Each structure stands twice: as C-alpha cells, then as structure tokens.
Amino acid sequence: MNVVAVIPARYASVRLPGKALLEIAGKPMIAHVYERVAQCRALSRVVVATDDERIARPIRALGGDVAMTRADHASGTDRVAEVAEKIEADIIVNVQGDEPLFKPQMIDDALAPFSADPRLRFGTLRAKIREQDNIFDPNCVKVVVDQHDYALYFSRAPIPFARGLMSLYGQRPELGGLPGEQPTYYKHLGLYVYRREFLLEFTRWPVSPLEYAERLEQLRALEHGVRIACPLTEHETISVDTASDLARVKAIMENGL
Numbered sequence: 001m002n003v004v005a006v007i008p009a010r011y012a013s014v015r016l017p018g019k020a021l022l023e024i025a026g027k028p029m030i031a032h033v034y035e036r037v038a039q040c041r042a043l044s045r046v047v048v049a050t051d052d053e054r055i056a057r058p059i060r061a062l063g064g065d066v067a068m069t070r071a072d073h074a075s076g077t078d079r080v081a082e083v084a085e086k087i088e089a090d091i092i093v094n095v096q097g098d099e100p101l102f103k104p105q106m107i108d109d110a111l112a113p114f115s116a117d118p119r120l121r122f123g124t125l126r127a128k129i130r131e132q133d134n135i136f137d138p139n140c141v142k143v144v145v146d147q148h149d150y151a152l153y154f155s156r157a158p159i160p161f162a163r164g165l166m167s168l169y170g171q172r173p174e175l176g177g178l179p180g181e182q183p184t185y186y187k188h189l190g191l192y193v194y195r196r197e198f199l200l201e202f203t204r205w206p207v208s209p210l211e212y213a214e215r216l217e218q219l220r221a222l223e224h225g226v227r228i229a230c231p232l233t234e235h236e237t238i239s240v241d242t243a244s245d246l247a248r249v250k251a252i253m254e255n256g257l
Helices: 029-037 051-062 076-082 103-118 132-136 194-201 211-213 218-223 243-254
Strands: 004-007 043-051 066-068 091-095 122-128 142-145 150-154 186-195
Touching: 004 029, 004 076, 029 043, 029 051, 043 076, 051 066, 051 186, 076 091, 076 194, 091 103, 091 194, 091 218, 103 122, 103 186, 142 186, 150 218, 186 194, 211 218
Parallel strands: 004 043, 004 091, 043 066
Antiparallel strands: 091 186, 122 186, 142 150
16 A cells, blocks of 8 residues: 555644644654654654644754645645645644654554455544543543544544543543442543545535544544554654643653653
C-alpha cells in the first residue's frame, strides 16, 4: 500500500494561540511531531498541511514536505482532505500536529486492520484508561468497541455507564471496589487512517446530529453506517491544548522520553 501521513497544523488556536510553534526542548512542537512521524517505515511520504508560512518554515528547514492549504477549513480533517485530493495514495494517515510525544509505532498499530481487510475504509486507535479522572473528563474522549475491535460509539461521557460503580452520574467511585469483572474504559486516540477515496467522500457529508451534539466528527461516519476499526495500542500521547498540557510534555521530554 502507498501510505501517506498528513499532519494538519494551523497557527490559530483558541486556548493556546500559536501552539504549533511553541518551543519544547529547543524545537517548535510541530518539528517534534514531524520527526517522530517520519520514523515510521510504513510511510512513503509525510506532509505537513498548513495555511501559515510560520509553521512551514521550520519543517522546510528540516528538509520536510509542506503543503500550503486554504485558511478557511472547519477542521483538520478537511485540511488533510485538501492535500489528499492532490496526491497519489492508497491510504491517508491523519496525525494531529499537537502531539509531540507521538510514537511512530502507533501508525503501524492503526494500519494493521487495513492489511487484514481490503474492504476497510476507516480506522483509528484506542488505549486503556489508567487514570480514573480521565473517565469523567469531557476532554478525554471514550470509545466502546465490539468483539472484533470495531467502534460502537465515541463519547465525552463515561462509557460504558456501569450502574454498580456509579450510582449517581458524575460520582467518582473506586473502580475496583466491587467484586466480579469490572468494565474497562478506553481512551480514543486522535490518529485516523482512511482509504483515500473514503476520506474525500466523508468530508463532503454534512455534519450529523450526534457529531454536532458531542463535537466528535468520527460519529458522522458511524451515523452513515461506516465501520471504524479501533485496535488497541500500548502507546499513548498527550494532546497539547492548554498551558498545563504544555508543562507536562516539557517535563516528560526534559527527562529524555
């Protein structure tokens, strides 16, 4: 398969303006993401998609590939689709530009179902939630899957809702407090894999009701009956959305991770 990774990055950010260029361990964040993605041997090409020359500059300095895009895209996926329209590829991998701790092995994990099933059109990743507070954090998107690792639903709410563990919504019990098998909670990781033709089709569909309610665009695909492969990975990242996220990432990278 001809697999191309596209990293969408814009300068504007409501919570953390200019975050793609924030310095971490002597480099702008977007440079860390690009270098880590480029380590994945499954990729034939890595492209940073941006509408801002300030973001393009450090990538070009690394000898990287940049595609300049329109400035009016509603989402990173739309920006990725603009690039996908102009390139040859079987598979497009959408890697978030605000995850400087990204592990290249995550791409291999997300691609595995595509090698096994030539009919598969859409995939992503999940990881076990190990910190209890994340279950109740709306910024941590949860996912439940079927017995074949296909997504059933994504939500900002705690899913599954375990009545025996949470008698009142929003209560934070100890998850190991009851006998018997306990539910496992999974975090959705924002890495997306698409067949190129599906990505171009998907971005032409209007926003769906569940997508609008949860502000999660992958629900648009589920509402259209599209199966989403969601294999488990051992790797995790931290999305830099706030100043506290940035501080956590800096502390980790200063320790050589």
